[in-house]
Amino acid sequence: MNNLEVWMRGPIAGLAPLLQPVAHAILQAREEVNLMMIDFPEELLWESPSDCASVAFHLQHLSGVLDRLFTYANDQMLSEEQLDLLQLESVKNQYNINVKSLLTRFNNQVNKALTQLKNTDEKTLLETRGIGRKRIPTNVLGLLFHAAEHTQRHTGQLYVTVKMLKNAQNGTTQF
Numbered sequence: 001m002n003n004l005e006v007w008m009r010g011p012i013a014g015l016a017p018l019l020q021p022v023a024h025a026i027l028q029a030r031e032e033v034n035l036m037m038i039d040f041p042e043e044l045l046w047e048s049p050s051d052c053a054s055v056a057f058h059l060q061h062l063s064g065v066l067d068r069l070f071t072y073a074n075d076q077m078l079s080e081e082q083l084d085l086l087q088l089e090s091v092k093n094q095y096n097i098n099v100k101s102l103l104t105r106f107n108n109q110v111n112k113a114l115t116q117l118k119n120t121d122e123k124t125l126l127e128t129r130g131i132g133r134k135r136i137p138t139n140v141l142g143l144l145f146h147a148a149e150h151t152q153r154h155t156g157q158l159y160v161t162v163k164m165l166k167n168a169q170n171g172t173t174q175f
Contacts, residue, residue: 006031012114016122018141023117025148026066029155030110033062036162037099044165046093055165058158059102060089062151063109069147070116072131073140113147120144 002009007024015023037059045056053061064085071078078086088094125141 014118015114016117016120018122018125019117019120019144022144022148023114025152026110026113029062029151030107032155033059033106033158034103036159037103040099040162040166041169042098044169045097045099047165049161049164049168052161052164053157054092055158055161056092056094056097056102057089058154058161059099059106060085060097062154062158063102063106064089065150065154066109066113066147069143069150070113072129072138073120073143073147074116075127075129077133117144 005024006028007021011017011020012023012027040055046054048054064082068078068082068086071082120140125144126139129138129140129143130136131138131143
């Protein structure tokens with residue numbers, strides 16, 4: 001990993017200037033998530049220290065948020081599969097979930113988001129979009145910004161949870 005944060009490395013080729021901050025935030029999250037999950041113990045994936053959300057929840061939610069918000073930015077409704085995955089984010093101890101599969105899903109979703117950002121015309125950023133069945137009004141820029149912000153928020157929460165669980169496993173309480 002480069003010592004500079006993603007936003008300090010310069011513009012991402014093929015991406016409109018106004019969308020650079022969204023891509024930078026999402027790419028920064030990807031780097032941090034992948035780094036913090038190195039050697040994370042599988043048996044701790046579903047643990048919820050101090051009633052915080054589990055690592056598995058955060059990793060599923062990171063992928064899901066990007067998928068859902070970018071779908072709305074494309075002026076589409078969520079598919080049945082997306083709605084099913086949303087429901088599964090809160091289901092504990094899913095048998096087919098492991099660190100590798102969750103990271104693969106997240107990394108693929110980041111790649112998909114970057115492709116969509118590169119295909120987004122800046123002239124469409126203020127076009128109205130609707131969220132959910134109620135079509136709550138927003139615009140393309142609002143959705144993309146919120147996707148980046150929400151991804152960063154859960155990356156921070158994931159970091160704290162991972163650190164708490166690893167420290168508890170090692171018998172330490174220090175951050």
